[in-house]
Amino acid sequence: xxxxxxxxILVTAGSAFAQIDLGGEWAATFHEDLQHRGGVRLGDYTxxxxxxxGWRKAQSWDESxxxxxxxxxxxxxxxxxxxxxxxxxxxxIVDPVSGELQAYSLLGSYGRPRxxxxxxxxxxxxxAPHTWAGFSTGHWERNMLVVETTHIxxxxxxxxxxxxxxxxxxxEYYTRYGNYLMLxxxxxxxxxxxxxxxxxxxFVLSLTTSADAWGNCGPAQIIDELGGRPKGWVPHYLPGQTxxxxxxxxxxxxxxxAARGGAATTYPEYMAKLKKNDLDNHIFxxxxxxxxxxxxxxxxxxxxxxxxxxxxxQGNVYLLAGAGANMTVQVxxxxxxxxxxxxxxxxxxxxxxxxxxxxxxxxxxxxxxxxPDHMGGNERLAALGRAPGGGRASDSAGPGAMVFAQEAVLAxxxxxxxxxxxxxxxxxxxESYPDWKELSLNNEAIQIFHVPAAHSEGDSLVFFRRSDxxxxxxxxxxxxxxxxxxxGSINGVIAGLNRIIEITIPKDWQEGGTRVIPGHGRICxxxxxxxxxxxxxxxxxxxxxxxxxxxxxxxxxxxxxxxEYDSRYxxxxxxxxxxxxxxxxxxxxxxx
Amino acid sequence: MTMRIAAAALFLLALGAPAAPQxxxxxxxxxxxxxxxxxxxxxxxxxxxxxxIPKKGDYTSVPLSAEGRKVADTWDPxxxxxxxxxxxxAAALMRVPGRLQIAWENDTTLRIDTDAGQQxxxxxxxxxxxxxxxxxxxxxxxxxxxxxxxxxxxxVSLQQGPGKPGALKVITTNLKAGYLRKNGVxxxxxxxxxxxxxxxxxxxxxxxxxxxxxxxxxxxxxxxITSTHFKREPNRSKWMPASCEAxxxxx
Numbered sequence: 001x002x003x004x005x006x007x008x009i010l011v012t013a014g015s016a017f018a019q020i021d022l023g024g025e026w027a028a029t030f031h032e033d034l035q036h037r038g039g040v041r042l043g044d045y046t047x048x049x050x051x052x053x054g055w056r057k058a059q060s061w062d063e064s065x066x067x068x069x070x071x072x073x074x075x076x077x078x079x080x081x082x083x084x085x086x087x088x089x090x091x092x093i094v095d096p097v098s099g100e101l102q103a104y105s106l107l108g109s110y111g112r113p114r115x116x117x118x119x120x121x122x123x124x125x126x127x128a129p130h131t132w133a134g135f136s137t138g139h140w141e142r143n144m145l146v147v148e149t150t151h152i153x154x155x156x157x158x159x160x161x162x163x164x165x166x167x168x169x170x171x172e173y174y175t176r177y178g179n180y181l182m183l184x185x186x187x188x189x190x191x192x193x194x195x196x197x198x199x200x201x202x203f204v205l206s207l208t209t210s211a212d213a214w215g216n217c218g219p220a221q222i223i224d225e226l227g228g229r230p231k232g233w234v235p236h237y238l239p240g241q242t243x244x245x246x247x248x249x250x251x252x253x254x255x256x257x258a259a260r261g262g263a264a265t266t267y268p269e270y271m272a273k274l275k276k277n278d279l280d281n282h283i284f285x286x287x288x289x290x291x292x293x294x295x296x297x298x299x300x301x302x303x304x305x306x307x308x309x310x311x312x313x314q315g316n317v318y319l320l321a322g323a324g325a326n327m328t329v330q331v332x333x334x335x336x337x338x339x340x341x342x343x344x345x346x347x348x349x350x351x352x353x354x355x356x357x358x359x360x361x362x363x364x365x366x367x368x369x370x371x372p373d374h375m376g377g378n379e380r381l382a383a384l385g386r387a388p389g390g391g392r393a394s395d396s397a398g399p400g401a402m403v404f405a406q407e408a409v410l411a412x413x414x415x416x417x418x419x420x421x422x423x424x425x426x427x428x429x430x431e432s433y434p435d436w437k438e439l440s441l442n443n444e445a446i447q448i449f450h451v452p453a454a455h456s457e458g459d460s461l462v463f464f465r466r467s468d469x470x471x472x473x474x475x476x477x478x479x480x481x482x483x484x485x486x487x488g489s490i491n492g493v494i495a496g497l498n499r500i501i502e503i504t505i506p507k508d509w510q511e512g513g514t515r516v517i518p519g520h521g522r523i524c525x526x527x528x529x530x531x532x533x534x535x536x537x538x539x540x541x542x543x544x545x546x547x548x549x550x551x552x553x554x555x556x557x558x559x560x561x562x563x564e565y566d567s568r569y570x571x572x573x574x575x576x577x578x579x580x581x582x583x584x585x586x587x588x589x590x591x592x
Numbered sequence: 593m594t595m596r597i598a599a600a601a602l603f604l605l606a607l608g609a610p611a612a613p614q615x616x617x618x619x620x621x622x623x624x625x626x627x628x629x630x631x632x633x634x635x636x637x638x639x640x641x642x643x644x645i646p647k648k649g650d651y652t653s654v655p656l657s658a659e660g661r662k663v664a665d666t667w668d669p670x671x672x673x674x675x676x677x678x679x680x681x682a683a684a685l686m687r688v689p690g691r692l693q694i695a696w697e698n699d700t701t702l703r704i705d706t707d708a709g710q711q712x713x714x715x716x717x718x719x720x721x722x723x724x725x726x727x728x729x730x731x732x733x734x735x736x737x738x739x740x741x742x743x744x745x746x747x748v749s750l751q752q753g754p755g756k757p758g759a760l761k762v763i764t765t766n767l768k769a770g771y772l773r774k775n776g777v778x779x780x781x782x783x784x785x786x787x788x789x790x791x792x793x794x795x796x797x798x799x800x801x802x803x804x805x806x807x808x809x810x811x812x813x814x815x816x817i818t819s820t821h822f823k824r825e826p827n828r829s830k831w832m833p834a835s836c837e838a839x840x841x842x843x
Binding site: 020029030047142143177201268 | 654
């Protein structure tokens with residue numbers, strides 16, 4: 001061996017050993033917070049820096065929700081999993097060619113297997129799907145492995161409904177002290193937390209245990225655990241009707257205010273408040289009049305940046321965002337199909353983005369509703385396309401893509417001869433349907449379903465059967481409360497969301513499988529639609545209950561039936577405010 | 593050229609050119625992390641057992657031996673005012689909600705003052721320091737900066753990197769028997785405690801973590817392991833001194 005080679009080997013070896021070895025099986029120790037791990041009590045949010053939205057959401061949690069079809073296979077989300085009562089296993093993933101460390105695999109604790117990328121890669125686009133484990137990257141600081149995690153599904157901090165939103169992120173520090181491992185984890189969730197939530201969890205190196213992954217939990221394992229409850233049933237407690245809160249207070253002796261958590265309760269000065277009993281011990285204090293719960297700015301900024309973002313979704317289908325409403329693009333040998341055409345303000349960029357995916361002509365455009373941010377680009381994009389030939393004289397191939405929409409959409413944008421229409425005739429649908437339409441393009445069956453009186457009168461869902469992707473239009477969005485337009489209704493939105501949930505099938509562990517492209521926002525799967533459906537159903541049930549009690553619209557607004565969702569979906573200004581949403585729901589549900 | 597010669601060459605490279613002898617750094621100068629400042633405990637764990645006085649017999653999650661349980665069950669809540677500083681000994685002090693003031697007392701001694709209980713811990717880096725003979729609430733704490741390297745002989749050290757600066761490791765002995773929790777969960781005067789003090793930051797805030805292993809041959813049937821976190825505060829404006837001495841009005 002030459003000197004050069006010898007030195008090279010030793011220098012390389014030095015850098016390879018520059019990390020602390022975390023590899024192996026680690027058994028969790030339970031000498032602290034035992035009652036928040038595993039069998040946590042319902043109503044016990046002590047020590048959690050939950051804000052008012054957070055504890056109110058927690059208080060509406062009904063444990064039966066875990067038994068619904070859509071939640072039976074949900075594993076521990078990463079905002080809780082490492083705290084769960086189980087062991088973990090760290091392993092290295094090494095590049096087989098270079099021998100360099102690529103990632104760590106972290107397994108166990110009833111969560112999904114995690115990959116912690118150590119190769120310097122970026123986190124995905126804000127529009128990419130979220131998962132139970134999230135997307136993690138790591139680096140070393142001194143003796144600590146630092147892990148940053150984003151793209152986490154809506155989840156929880158404890159298994160008693162203490163919530164986290166899909167805007168939560170995590171930072172973790174893994175530090176080895178001899179044969180012990182300490183994990184300091186921070187959850188930052190501006191939607192449901194006053195401040196980042198820190199927990200430190202401890203593990204001991206184990207030579208005898210094994211952090212095995214679970215087997216499979218998928219659609220095949222799901223059974224009816226609720227004895228014939230109707231599909232779409234959303235278990236929850238109406239405000240002030242949660243029985244287990246009082247039960248916890250009685251058994252533990254914890255004052256009601258402290259049981260709700262909150263950052264202030266976690267500092268030493270709170271002990272003086274406890275001593276003086278200077279507390280608000282109403283179990284369900286009413287919302288403070290006029291208190292604002294400002295919207296947490298969603299990271300989904302690409303929609304408003306003016307830049308077009310293209311993301312592969314699955315199979316032949318792509319998301320094209322940034323041109324108004326989301327556009328869905330299906331490409332293949334036969335040509336291009338679009339679901340929605342954007343607002344028309346960035347059509348040059350849209351065309352350039354489509355051309356990067358395919359140089360084939362646009363064959364079909366499907367309008368999921370009549371809104372200008374969905375149809376504004378119709379005229380130019382349709383003109384650019386070329387319709388496929390058909391058997392009838394009227395079906396001849398020629399310039400211009402075919403544009404499909406439900407009948408109400410055509411009625412909304414068109415006008416009889418001599419009258420002014422909402423948009424030029426070149427942007428109108430060329431074909432309309434009352435209830436459904438079937439297409440086939442690029443060796444893929446495509447089903448279009450009309451959902452009556454949902455977001456609007458003429459909403460359609462578009463299901464790409466081979467790619468296993470569904471484009472939902474504005475029946476489902478991840479950016480706002482449902483917009484209830486002319487001809488729409490809250491119950492129609494819920495029916496539409498349940499229809500989406502019927503069509504979608506998760507791969508396993510209630511994630512993956514059928515992908516969902518919302519009208520606005522990020523790529524989703526069934527679990528994300530379930531969260532949104534639950535939220536809309538809970539708000540509907542609350543407003544319905546208030547109407548039954550004879551409350552006026554002003555009283556309903558003052559009772560804040562949307563409170564814990566306002567920071568995520570609400571708005572005090574703009575085209576669709578929280579107040580407008582509550583009013584639409586109230587008027588929908590009020591006896592006519 | 594053989595591997596042995598290559599190793600020798602690298603060894604020489606590592607040694608570098610001869611340099612003028614320098615005085616060894618003091619522990620204060622050699623500190624890989626700065627632990628000094630004011631820190632406040634943020635009680636996000638064991639809230640019911642730290643912010644409130646637990647009920648008699650509630651020793652949830654403490655691995656008490658049968659003997660330990662027996663002692664814990666003798667605690668009399670009506671006499672808790674006379675417990676004095678029993679729950680403020682070193683084995684429990686970091687878990688008591690409060691603030692820490694950490695500062696170098698001299699080049700070899702790191703001092704921790706607490707407002708809760710008004711206790712002082714001295715962490716001695718100087719191994720020649722003679723421990724005080726009597727047992728105290730805070731005992732004798734021997735401190736060292738961890739430097740993580742691969743142990744072993746020449747064959748192992750061939751693949752040894754430069755090592756990593758680690759945490760502050762502290763071993764505390766000579767403790768006076770006290771309480772792990774305010775409801776009389778005991779530790780004996782044969783208790784030994786090992787701690788690792790570390791620093792980290794997240795979301796714009798600096799944190800101090802203390803990983804603690806309490807070993808007690810009498811009252812615990814396995815090491816009692818906790819980790820406790822403190823947030824940095826800019827100054828001592830929120831310092832709330834409260835003596836733990838029996839009969840103290842500020843207790």
